[in-house]
Amino acid sequence: MRKPLVAGNWKMNGSRENAESLIAGIKEGLGVNAAVEAAICPPFVYLSEVGSRLSGSGIALGAQNVSQHGNGAYTGEISTSMLLDVGCKYVISGHSERRALYGEADSLVAEKVVAINAAGLKPILCVGELLKERESGKTEEVVARQLDVLLNSAEGLAALQNTVIAYEPVWAIGTGMTATPEQAQDVHAFIRQRIAAKDTALAQKVRILYGGSVKGNNASELFAKADIDGGLIGGASLQVEEFLAICRAVK
Numbered sequence: 001m002r003k004p005l006v007a008g009n010w011k012m013n014g015s016r017e018n019a020e021s022l023i024a025g026i027k028e029g030l031g032v033n034a035a036v037e038a039a040i041c042p043p044f045v046y047l048s049e050v051g052s053r054l055s056g057s058g059i060a061l062g063a064q065n066v067s068q069h070g071n072g073a074y075t076g077e078i079s080t081s082m083l084l085d086v087g088c089k090y091v092i093s094g095h096s097e098r099r100a101l102y103g104e105a106d107s108l109v110a111e112k113v114v115a116i117n118a119a120g121l122k123p124i125l126c127v128g129e130l131l132k133e134r135e136s137g138k139t140e141e142v143v144a145r146q147l148d149v150l151l152n153s154a155e156g157l158a159a160l161q162n163t164v165i166a167y168e169p170v171w172a173i174g175t176g177m178t179a180t181p182e183q184a185q186d187v188h189a190f191i192r193q194r195i196a197a198k199d200t201a202l203a204q205k206v207r208i209l210y211g212g213s214v215k216g217n218n219a220s221e222l223f224a225k226a227d228i229d230g231g232l233i234g235g236a237s238l239q240v241e242e243f244l245a246i247c248r249a250v251k
């Protein structure tokens, strides 16, 4: 059985004050809910504080990015050991905003996934196609390319054993244009099959989240699909009631 995960990606939003009330509201509303694992990924500067507030709640802490390098002369970067040090469990890698705005290529994303796993953290690997790629029938080709860079190397395949995959069609992120449950399920099933071709046991156990305009009112129909094991939530994770509604929507 794959335990559903709902992870909130705050992106570059929030303040200390706002983080405090958001976490308090989520902790109170979520209570002890064994059916879902929740995680919060705040900006780096709030990780320690959010981590302390989450302590004992069962809600996991995650980071939005990390350096592929170990500690050293990399001004402005954050290492996996620092993330471990402040209590992170998850690290998002390959988010489409990092790919599009910061030029992160498949090879760099794969390097980060391997480094995250080697440090004892769990990668959340984001994959997904652009609108023009979907419209030209290239969705599977793009997602396969983004996965294969890990599937085709021994260390990549080893890292995938501890990875959560998030299918996030780029055209659905922050646009209010959610993929239909059928569109999402088709790609999730494709991802699982692609992994099964290399490792059938891994394909069965890997959690595949959907991300892209998930809200309280569309989460249950997405999460009802066989291969959708939760969500990676952007905008709606900044609102207590929305985030809670999404957590309660898991099957």
Ligand code: PGA
Pocket: 009, 168, 172, 173, 174, 175, 176, 211, 212, 213, 214, 232, 233, 234, 235, 236
């Ligand atoms: P969104 O973002 O929920 O605001 O569409 C999702 C994501 O970028 O992970």
